[in-house]
Structure formats: C-alpha cells, structure tokens
Amino acid sequence: MSALELRSLRKVFERGxxxxxxxxxxxxxxxxxxxxxxxxxxxxxGKSTLFNAILGKFRLDSGQVILDGEDITHWKDYARAxxxxxxxxxxxxxxxxxxxxxxxxxxAYTRKAHRSFxxxxxxxxxxxxxxxxxxxxxxxxxxKTKMGLLSGGQRQAASxxxxxxxxxxLLLLDEHTAALDPGTAEKVxxxxxxxxxxxxxxxxxxxxxxxSALELGSRTILMDSGRLVLDVSGGERARMTVEDxxxxxxxxxxxxxxxxxxxxxxxxxx
Amino acid sequence: MTILTLLLSxxxxxxxxxxxxxxxxxxxxxxxxxxxxxxGSFVAGMCTCAVVNIAGYPVLALLxxxxxxxxxxxxxxxxxxRLRINAILSGILTMTGLYTINFITLGGQSNLYxxxxxxxxxxxxxxxxxxxxxxxxxxWLIALTGDKGLDTNLSALIVTSxxxxxxxxxxxxxxxxxxxIAIRATGDNEEMVRSSSINADRSRVVGIMLSNAMVALSxxxxxxxxxYADLNFGxxxxxxxxxxxxxxxxFFGKRGVTAGLISAVAGSLVYRVxxxxxYRVDMPSYAVKLLSAVIVVLALTLPLVKRLISERRxxxxxxxx
Numbered sequence: 001m002s003a004l005e006l007r008s009l010r011k012v013f014e015r016g017x018x019x020x021x022x023x024x025x026x027x028x029x030x031x032x033x034x035x036x037x038x039x040x041x042x043x044x045x046g047k048s049t050l051f052n053a054i055l056g057k058f059r060l061d062s063g064q065v066i067l068d069g070e071d072i073t074h075w076k077d078y079a080r081a082x083x084x085x086x087x088x089x090x091x092x093x094x095x096x097x098x099x100x101x102x103x104x105x106x107x108a109y110t111r112k113a114h115r116s117f118x119x120x121x122x123x124x125x126x127x128x129x130x131x132x133x134x135x136x137x138x139x140x141x142x143x144k145t146k147m148g149l150l151s152g153g154q155r156q157a158a159s160x161x162x163x164x165x166x167x168x169x170l171l172l173l174d175e176h177t178a179a180l181d182p183g184t185a186e187k188v189x190x191x192x193x194x195x196x197x198x199x200x201x202x203x204x205x206x207x208x209x210x211x212s213a214l215e216l217g218s219r220t221i222l223m224d225s226g227r228l229v230l231d232v233s234g235g236e237r238a239r240m241t242v243e244d245x246x247x248x249x250x251x252x253x254x255x256x257x258x259x260x261x262x263x264x265x266x267x268x269x270x
Numbered sequence: 271m272t273i274l275t276l277l278l279s280x281x282x283x284x285x286x287x288x289x290x291x292x293x294x295x296x297x298x299x300x301x302x303x304x305x306x307x308x309x310g311s312f313v314a315g316m317c318t319c320a321v322v323n324i325a326g327y328p329v330l331a332l333l334x335x336x337x338x339x340x341x342x343x344x345x346x347x348x349x350x351x352r353l354r355i356n357a358i359l360s361g362i363l364t365m366t367g368l369y370t371i372n373f374i375t376l377g378g379q380s381n382l383y384x385x386x387x388x389x390x391x392x393x394x395x396x397x398x399x400x401x402x403x404x405x406x407x408x409x410w411l412i413a414l415t416g417d418k419g420l421d422t423n424l425s426a427l428i429v430t431s432x433x434x435x436x437x438x439x440x441x442x443x444x445x446x447x448x449x450x451i452a453i454r455a456t457g458d459n460e461e462m463v464r465s466s467s468i469n470a471d472r473s474r475v476v477g478i479m480l481s482n483a484m485v486a487l488s489x490x491x492x493x494x495x496x497x498y499a500d501l502n503f504g505x506x507x508x509x510x511x512x513x514x515x516x517x518x519x520x521f522f523g524k525r526g527v528t529a530g531l532i533s534a535v536a537g538s539l540v541y542r543v544x545x546x547x548x549y550r551v552d553m554p555s556y557a558v559k560l561l562s563a564v565i566v567v568l569a570l571t572l573p574l575v576k577r578l579i580s581e582r583r584x585x586x587x588x589x590x591x
Contacts, residue, residue, distance in 0.1 A: 081467035094465065096458035099451070104462075107455050110448050111467045119451040162466070 003202040004031040004170055009053055009063035011226075023049040025226035027063070031170075036196060036203045036217030040210065040245075046226040047206045051172050056080045068169050082111055085163030087156070087176035094159030097148030101139060101158060102128060104147050108162035131161055135191060153184030157191055164195050171196065173205040189216075210242045220245075224253040278423040280546035284539035285430040286491045287510065289437055291518070291538040293339075293484030294511030295530055300445070301477045302457040306361030306508060307346040308485050310368035311339040313504035315486025317375040320382045320499035328402050332433075332490045339486020340479040342368055347475030365504075372501055380501040384494070402494035403429060426495055437487070438531050441480075445527045453477040454527060485511070506559045513562045514538040516569040541565075 011024040023046045031037060041047045053060055056077040064073045072080055087094060095104050105128045106119040113124060125143065132140040135157050139150075147155060156176060164171060173192065177185035193216065196203050207213050213220050219233035222245075229252040232240060290312065297305040319335035342364055349360035376382045385397045399405075408425040412418060444450045455463045456473040463470040485507070493499045518537025522529050548561060 076469075078464045078467050078469050081465050086465060093459070093461055096455045096462055098458045099455060103451055103455075106448075107451055107463070107468070108466045110452070113448075116448070118446050119448045120446065162462075166467070 002030045003033045003035070003068055004029075004054070004204075005064075005066040006030075006050075006054070007064040007066070009050070009065070010061045011049060011053060011058070012061055015061075023226050024053060024060075024063075027223075027226060027228060029221070029228060029231075031202060031204065034200050034202055035219055036201075037205070037219045037221060038213040038217045039204055039206045039221055039223065040208075040213050041206075041223035045223040047223055048174055049226070050223070051086065051174055051204070051206065054080075054170070054172065055084060055086055082166070083169040084172065085166070085168040085170070086172040087159055087163050087174065089175040089178045091152040091155040091159060091179060094162060095147045095155050098146060100144050101132070101147055101150075102143040104158065105131075105162060105165065108165050111166040131165070132158075134194075135161065151184075153180050153188060156180060156184075156188050160188065160191060160195060164199060164201065167199060169202060171201045171203040173203065175206050175208065178208065210245055214240055214242070214245065222249055222252075224249075229253045275421065275423070276546055276550070277543070278421060278427060280542040281539055282423040282427040282430060282495075284542035285427055285434055285535075286495055287488055287514065287542065288430075288434045288535045288538040289484045289491070290488035290507065290511045291514035291534040292438060292441060292531060293481040293488070294508065295515050295534040296441075296477060296481035296484065298512065298515065299530055300454055300457050300527060301474065301481070303350075303357045303474075303478075304361070305346065305478060305481060306358060307342055307364045307368075307478070307482055308361070308508045308511060309504040309506070310365035310372070311342040311482040311486045311504075312489040312507045313372050313499075313501060314338040314342050314368055314375075315489030316493040316499040316503060317372045317382070317501070318486075319490035319493040320384060321375055321377075323384055323402065323494060324382070324386060324400055326400070328400070328406065328494065331494065332403070332487065335490025335493070336483045336487040339489070340483040342486070343479035343482030344475065346482070347478040350478070351471035351474055369501070376499060376501065382499045384497045399497065402497065404495050430491060430495075433491070434535060437484070438535055441484075441531055442528045444480075445531075449473070449476070453480075506562065509559070509562045509566055510541070513565045513569070514541045516566060517541050517544075520569070 006027060006029045009024045009027040011022075013021045013023055027046070027050065039047055039050075052058060054065055056065075056072070056075055056079075060073065064071060066072070067080070067083055096107070099107070102120050102125060106113075106124060109124060109128075110119070116124070129140045129143065132143070137154055137157055139154065139158065147158065150158065160176075176192070177188050180188060189212070192205075195201070203217070205217065207216075214237065219231070220237055221228060221232075222230035230245075230248055232248075290308070294308060297303060297308070315335035315338055318338040319331040322331035322334045345367075346360045346364040349355045349363060350357055355363070373380070383399075384402060385399045387395050388398045390396045404422075404426050407429040408420065408422065411425050411428070412420050445454060452463060452468050452470075452473045453476060455466075456470045456477065460470045460474075463473060489504070492503075514537035515534050516537065517540050518533030518535070521536060521540070522533035524530075544565075545558060545561070548557075549555070553561070
C-alpha cells in the first residue's frame with residue numbers, strides 16, 4: 001500500500017476573476033512507503049501549493065488526498081498534522097520563540113506523549129535530551145533557553161526534531177535549508193538524511209538545487225504549471241545528470257526551465 | 271487618616287483589581303491579542319454578582335460573575351476564530367452587545383445596590399443590606415479577635431488576597447499543563463501549534479475565556495466590596511489593567527509566564543498606591559482615567575526613548591572618533 005496517494009488534485013486560485021490561476025491541474029501521484037522524493041519546479045510551478053494541499057491549508061476544487069489508506073481530503077489541517085510533519089524555508093515558522101526549547105518539544109510531542117498533568121515532565125525531558133544530543137549542537141544542555149535565542153540553523157534543526165518527534169507517516173520539507181548559510185544548510189541536510197533514515201520516514205522535499213535533488217532520496221519529480229511533468233527513479237535516475245534533467249524538462253513541458261535560481265544552482269552545483 | 275490607613279485602602283483596592291490585571295496579562299501578553307471585551311466583561315461580572323448576591327448567595331455570586339466573563343470571552347473568541355473577525359473589532363462588538371445584556375441583568379436599571387426589601391418587626395417594608403463575603407469575613411474576624419474597631423480595609427485586604435493567591439497559583443499551574451502551554455504557544459506562534467496537531471482556535475478561545483473570567487472576577491469582587499453594581503463602571507478598565515501590567519513589568523521585567531502573573535498582581539497594587547498618592551496631592555477623582563492613559567503612553571514609549579538616546583550616544587561617539 002502506498003503511504004500517500006494523490007488523486008487528480010485540482011485547485012484554481014481566484015476563480016472567476018481575470019487573475020484566475022490554476023495552481024494544481026489534475027495532479028496525481030502515488031508515494032510508496034519509505035520513499036524519499038525530491039520535488040523540483042520553477043517558481044509558481046505549484047510545489048508549495050501541492051504541499052499546502054496535502055497539509056490541508058485550503059479546500060481543493062476536486063481530487064482526493066489519501067494518507068496510509070485513509071481519505072483525509074476533508075480533514076482539518078491540525079488533524080492531519082497528527083500524521084504529517086512539515087518544515088518550511090523560514091526557521092521562525094516551526095518554533096515558538098518565547099518558549100524554551102524544552103517547552104517547544106513538549107508541545108510538539110503532545111500528539112504522541114503519554115498522558116501527564118504537566119507538559120514538561122522528567123520522563124519526557126530525558127527523551128528530549130537524548131534526541132537533542134543526537135543533533136550534536138549542544139542544545140541538550142540549553143533546554144531551558146528560549147527558542148528565539150538560537151541561530152537560524154539551530155532553530156531549523158530543532159524544528160526538524162519537532163516535526164519528526166511524533167513519528168509522522170509523512171514528512172514534508174519545503175526548501176527547509178534555503179534560508180541558511182551554505183555550511184549550516186549542509187549540516188541541516190545531513191541531519192535530515194539521518195533522521196529520515198533512522199525513522200524510515202516517507203518524505204517529500206522541495207529544492208531548487210538540481211544536483212542535490214538527484215543525489216538525495218530515491219525518486220525525483222518535476223512540476224510545471226500545476227502538473228507533473230517528469231518522474232524518475234531507480235537506475236534511470238542514478239545515471240541522470242543535471243543537463244539530462246533540464247533536457248527532459250523542456251521536452252516534457254514544451255519550454256525551457258525558466259528559473260534563474262534553478263539554472264545557477266544546478267550548473268554551479270552549489 | 272494615617273499613612274497606614276491610606277496604604278491599606280490602596281492595597282485592598284489593588285488586590286480587588288488584581289484578577290483584572292491577570293486577565294489583561296493573559297490577553298495581551300500570553301495570547302498576544304488586544305481584547306477590548308474587558309471593559310464589558312468587568313461590568314458583566316459586577317452585574318451578575320449583584321443579582322446572585324441579592325438572591326442570597328454571596329460566594330456563588332463571585333463564581334457566577336466570573337462565569338459571565340467567561341461567556342463574554344467565549345463570544346469574542348468565536349467571533350475571532352469561527353467568523354474570522356479582527357480581534358479588536360470582535361472585542362468591541364462583544365463589549366457593545368454586553369451593555370444591553372448587563373442592563374437586562376440589572377433588571378432594566380443602570381445601577382443596583384446590594385440590598386433586599388424585608389418586612390421589619392412592625393410590618394413596615396425596609397431595605398436590608400445583603401451579606402457579602404467581606405461583611406461575613408469581617409464579622410468572623412471580629413468574633414475571632416474581639417477587635418470591634420477592625421479596619422474594614424484590612425479585613426477586605428486579607429480575604430481578597432486569599433482569593434487572588436488561590437487564583438494566581440491555579441493560573442501558574444495551569445500554564446504548565448499541556449492545555450496551558452498550548453495557549454501560550456498559540457500567542458507565540460499559532461502556526462506551530464497547528465503543525466503540532468493542536469486545535470489552535472480552541473486554545474485561543476479557552477485563553478480569551480480565561481482572561482475575561484479573571485476580569486469579571488474583579489468586577490464581582492468590587493461589587494461585593496462597594497455593595498453596588500453600576501453599568502458604566504467598566505469604561506477605561508482595559509487601560510487600568512494595561513497600566514498595572516506595564517507597571518509590573520517595570521519592576522519584574524519581561525520574563526516567564528509565572529513571573530508575569532506575579533508582576534501583574536504587583537503592578538495592580540503599585541498602581542493603586544500611585545493613585546492614592548495622587549489623590550493626596552489633591553488630584554480630583556475624575557482625573558484617574560487620564561492619569562492611567564498617560565502612564566500607559568509613557569510606559570509604551572519608554573523603549574523608543576531608550577533607543578533614541580542610545581542612537582544619539584552612538585552618533586556622538588562616532589563623531590569623536
């Protein structure tokens with residue numbers, strides 16, 4: 001059984017106005033259990049809209065979202081969050097700045113924690129300490145520190161922990177390293193790889209870096225104008241170069257990939 | 271009047287208004303949302319308390335008063351979350367609507383004294399003042415100490431302090447429970463709460479209800495202490511509460527939620543002492559509201575002034591080098 005099944009998702013924003021924009025156009029995708037998909041596409045291709053559709057941030061015009069065999073199309077966003085973890089580009093989005101690291105983790109863990117009167121308790125704290133120590137950022141000794149005092153990279157690492165602490169069925173990463181400096185980005189990416197492998201998570205990652213899109217994970221898909229234009233995995237993907245990817249894109253989408261950001265990061269292979 | 275009596279009177283007033291400062295703290299600092307329901311829920315607490323008190327239940331009256339505030343908060347909360355009405359407007363709408371509700375509660379009049387009509391021994395109708403927690407506690411204390419001249423403010427201060435202590439301790443504990451940190455996180459980063467699979471709308475509504483219940487409790491306490499309820503007593507209450515919270519912050523700084531709750535109570539006490547001093551130097555009582563507004567404005571501009579000063583200094587030092 002597939003972990004996630006998207007059946008002809010369709011979403012038009014500002015329908016009926018001159019600004020109407022088809023963000024998702026009969027988008028279908030089946031994600032196998034434990035698969036790690038990297039998702040590419042130019043700006044406005046509908047990548048984030050796709051994530052928001054999976055997260056339930058808006059109502060679809062038509063289509064179904066099926067998570068682990070269950071139709072969640074009409075679930076509220078917070079109900080879906082029980083099974084879906086998400087990380088965004090902005091490290092500030094995933095954490096509460098005026099609460100301590102410990103309280104942040106406790107809140108994220110509420111989904112799966114044993115019943116307890118106090119949110120922060122000894123048993124959970126020991127678990128959090130252990131999780132934090134695996135990040136090798138020294139955060140395990142700063143559990144009483146306010147989240148807002150951490151650097152962007154540290155906050156993003158903590159967010160990663162919070163998004164995966166409840167062992168979600170699906171992890172969505174929306175360019176979660178794009179706002180970090182190259183060194184930190186590399187480190188957070190490595191942590192991501194580690195956590196995903198350890199917990200055998202099914203994962204989808206939006207990236208603008210074509211090289212890491214082909215290197216990371218087990219399958220790469222490309223979106224354009226709300227449609228799926230390329231889907232490669234296995235041996236074909238292993239042999240694929242960035243140049244091949246660009247060529248295949250223009251064949252399938254009928255035009256060149258137009259994002260400068262993509263071309264640069266792909267060609268220079270940052 | 272000696273300084274001690276003045277101080278006692280100020281502190282006893284400060285304690286009565288302390289739950290309101292707690293409520294304002296929850297709305298403005300914990301939930302990070304301006305809530306203008308407060309002016310209305312204070313009066314709602316007062317009016318409900320008066321009616322239940324006259325029916326003969328002085329303790330239940332306080333609880334009902336707080337409950338009335340919670341209901342007002344529920345309305346504001348639903349306006350904000352379900353109907354997505356702007357927070358400030360939601361509060362104003364509830365506050366405006368509450369005026370009518372409070373008027374009806376008081377039986378179609380603008381004020382109500384805590385008294386009952388009874389037939390006296392010769393069969394003539396007379397007004398008898400009802401029991402309040404303050405009256406009962408004072409007579410209990412007099413019976414205990416045998417001191418007939420016991421200062422009314424002292425006994426009031428004691429009983430209000432006990433209630434405030436209980437309420438504040440309960441709040442401190444509550445904000446450490448799972449529901450409590452969810453409310454705090456909702457004020458800090460609502461999206462993160464939703465991503466943690468917690469219904470942030472519900473947390474917000476509960477928080478607003480809690481805040482207004484506190485405010486209404488103040489109204490109820492004041493009603494029993496001054497022995498009447500008045501429809502127009504609530505105007506400007508929000509500013510008084512904010513002034514207390516801000517004064518508390520001056521002393522305790524912006525720290526965790528427990529320190530914040532304690533500092534709100536302390537702020538309320540200090541605020542009343544400041545008022546008492548102002549009265550002593552012949553400030554007319556109608557100037558209270560203006561003074562409160564000025565205190566809040568001064569406190570809010572303090573960070574800006576500090577920054578300007580430090581920028582000036584940096585400029586001057588830069589020019590020297």
